[in-house]
Amino acid sequence: MTMSNKTLKVAALALTAILAAACDETRSGESVDEKEEVVEAPPGSRTDNSQAVAPVEAPAAETAMLELERVLRRVERGTASDADGVVLEKVIVSSALPAEALDRASLGLSRAREAAGDGEGAIAAVETLMKRHAGDTTFELHDASRRRLRLLVSGTEEAPTRYDQNMEPMASVGKALVPYFPEDDRGATLADIVLVGKAPNSADPHGIFNLRAAKRDLEESACSVCDIDIRVQRSISRIDSWVDLALQAGERRADMPNPDRSMVVVYFDLEQNRVPSRYDAYLAVPSEETIERLERGEAFVAVRERPGKKPLLLLAAPRAGQLDHVETAFAEMTTLPMAPVVVEVPKKLLPAEIQGVVRGGFKGFRTCYEKILAVDPKAAGKVTAKFRIMPNGAVEAVSSDSTFEGSDIGNCIADRVAKMRFPAGGVKTEVTYPIAFSP
Numbered sequence: 001m002t003m004s005n006k007t008l009k010v011a012a013l014a015l016t017a018i019l020a021a022a023c024d025e026t027r028s029g030e031s032v033d034e035k036e037e038v039v040e041a042p043p044g045s046r047t048d049n050s051q052a053v054a055p056v057e058a059p060a061a062e063t064a065m066l067e068l069e070r071v072l073r074r075v076e077r078g079t080a081s082d083a084d085g086v087v088l089e090k091v092i093v094s095s096a097l098p099a100e101a102l103d104r105a106s107l108g109l110s111r112a113r114e115a116a117g118d119g120e121g122a123i124a125a126v127e128t129l130m131k132r133h134a135g136d137t138t139f140e141l142h143d144a145s146r147r148r149l150r151l152l153v154s155g156t157e158e159a160p161t162r163y164d165q166n167m168e169p170m171a172s173v174g175k176a177l178v179p180y181f182p183e184d185d186r187g188a189t190l191a192d193i194v195l196v197g198k199a200p201n202s203a204d205p206h207g208i209f210n211l212r213a214a215k216r217d218l219e220e221s222a223c224s225v226c227d228i229d230i231r232v233q234r235s236i237s238r239i240d241s242w243v244d245l246a247l248q249a250g251e252r253r254a255d256m257p258n259p260d261r262s263m264v265v266v267y268f269d270l271e272q273n274r275v276p277s278r279y280d281a282y283l284a285v286p287s288e289e290t291i292e293r294l295e296r297g298e299a300f301v302a303v304r305e306r307p308g309k310k311p312l313l314l315l316a317a318p319r320a321g322q323l324d325h326v327e328t329a330f331a332e333m334t335t336l337p338m339a340p341v342v343v344e345v346p347k348k349l350l351p352a353e354i355q356g357v358v359r360g361g362f363k364g365f366r367t368c369y370e371k372i373l374a375v376d377p378k379a380a381g382k383v384t385a386k387f388r389i390m391p392n393g394a395v396e397a398v399s400s401d402s403t404f405e406g407s408d409i410g411n412c413i414a415d416r417v418a419k420m421r422f423p424a425g426g427v428k429t430e431v432t433y434p435i436a437f438s439p
Contacts, residue, residue, distance in 0.1 A: 064097065068105060075108045078115060085112045092128075103129055103141045110148060123152045136255070142186070169207030171331035174214030180263060180310050181211055181232075189215065191234040192257045192310075194248055196275070196282070197267030197323075200238045206331035209236065242266075242275040245282060263310035267327075269320045270294050271423055284314035285340055293340070294318045297347070297426075301330045302340040311336070317345055319423045321353035349389060349425040357422050358433055368412035369437045372404060379404065380438040383413050389429040393422040409437075 071087050074080040088109040092102055106129035113121035126149045133139045147157040181191050191211045195202075207213065212232040219228050237248060237257040245259055252258045264282050267273050268290055277287040284304035285293075293300060299317035306312065315326045322345040329343040365383075372379045381403040388397040398418045402410035413435065422429075 065101065068097070068101060072104060072108045075111050075115075080112045080115065082116070085109060085116070088112060099132075100140045102132070103139070103145070106132075107141065107144065107148060110152070114152070119152065123149065126152065140186075168210050168213060169205065170210045170213035170217065171206045171208040173331055173333045173336070174208055174210055175218055176334065176336045177209075177263070178211060178215050178218060187229070188231040188233065190255055191232055191236075192255070192262040193234070193236045194257045194259050194262050194264045195236060195238045195267070196242060196245065196264065197240065197269075197273035198238045198265070199240050202238060206327060208327070208331050209234065237262075242273075242279055245279055261309055263313065265313040265315070267320075267323050268294075268314060268316040269323060270318050271320050273320060273323075282312060284312045285316075290314070290316050299326050299343045299345040300340040301326060301333070301337050301343060303336040303338055305338070317343075319353065319425070321350045321356075321423060322346065324352075347425065348427050349423060349429050353423055353425075354389070354429070354431060354433075357420055358417075361416055361420060364416045365413055365435060365437075368409050368416070371412070372407050372409055373439060378439060382434055382436045383410050384432060384434045385413055385417050386430075386432050387414075387417055389422045389425065389431060391424065391426050391428060393424040395420050395422070 067087070068091060071080065071084045074084055075088075088105050091097065091105040092109065097105075106125050110122045110125035110129075113119075113125060126145055129141075129145055130149070133142070136142075150159065151157045181189050183189050189211070191209065193209055204210065211234065212230050215232060216228060216230045219226070219230070233255070235255060235257055239245070239248060248257065249259045259282050266275060266283055268275055268283075270291070274291070275283060275287055280286045283290065284302040285300075294316060295318070297318060299322055300314075301316075302314045304312045304314075313330075315323060315330060317323045317326050325345040326343050333341075383404070384401045386397075386399045386401075387395050390396055395418050398414045400410035400414045400417075402413075404410075417433075
């Protein structure tokens with residue numbers, strides 16, 4: 001929360017009156033009137049809210065904080081009264097102080113309620129504090145709030161040991177990426193990454209972006225006996241097309257990935273991830289040069305640094321199916337390739353590429369099978385399709401064998417396979433593909 005000195009002074013003056021009213025009314029045994037609060041305007045000010053308010057002397061800005069400090073000291077000593085709890089509630093509701101002061105008031109209220117035997121109220125005060133920071137990467141009392149909530153709910157401040165974090169894969173190249181994600185002044189690291197051309201539900205099988213493990217490995221290498229506390233918040237946006245770059249580049253919170261400030265990793269191929277030159281600002285190698293390399297059959301990795309920003313990474317291959325091999329090669333690197341590094345990839349079609357196209361035709365195969373089910377609802381069997389994929393991806397020489405007697409399902413399947421189009425692998429590929437059917 002950021003306030004001008006003038007705003008803070010006026011707010012503090014109002015809060016001072018609120019604190020005083022809360023203390024006076026509660027101590028006198030009278031109910032606190034929450035419907036209306038009247039604050040006497042200082043000399044020279046105007047009561048009309050549409051007019052400017054005259055500056056308030058600095059001591060007024062300090063009064064509210066001093067009163068809050070007195071209450072918090074009584075809470076720490078265990079001598080807080082019911083009136084002090086009311087004061088803290090008023091401070092939090094008023095929102096007239098900076099966020100850090102409001103958070104301290106919330107933790108103080110939690111302790112006061114706990115001391116009064118109100119366990120649920122103590123928990124609720126901390127939860128309210130944390131909800132106030134929804135969406136924040138971290139805040140001043142983040143760790144203190146987490147410890148207190150854990151203590152109130154579970155009885156201990158200590159978090160259980162996370163052994164599973166040590167089981168996640170970690171790529172060698174991850175250690176080369178760590179310097180681009182420095183710690184903030186609280187010792188926490190935000191790893192904000194935008195992956196372009198990577199399916200939204202894709203995992204990180206090599207651990208390239210497991211920066212927590214990479215950072216721990218680096219620090220343990222520097223000091224094997226040190227007590228190392230690694231705090232990394234990883235925020236990754238996976239977008240399957242360059243089209244969404246414009247959406248991602250819009251104004252977003254500082255803790256959310258944004259191509260203009262986050263690390264951008266582009267997966268580029270000639271089939272489905274061909275990024276137009278309009279978005280060269282996000283490519284480690286310009287689109288035109290990348291396409292020329294891919295059309296020559298090259299696959300490569302390249303990195304480009306951006307002054308004052310995180311780097312751009314480009315993983316490129318002629319076919320989408322070859323990108324896994326490029327990613328594997330990148331994961332094994334120990335330094336970042338600031339100039340394009342060629343990666344050897346299989347030239348012929350990979351089993352996953354063939355399987356992906358055939359599975360895309362399963363809906364049509366099901367239509368063929370449903371003609372049999374209309375006659376025999378319990379019919380089950382297998383059709384084996386045999387075909388040849390030409391260098392340009394077209395299909396020839398299709399035939400089929402079927403275990404379904406007296407049915408033309410084999411011909412139906414063969415007709416659909418003949419219309420399929422595979423990635424252009426540059427060589428002929430003979431395929432035998434069994435397909436099982438059951439109701």
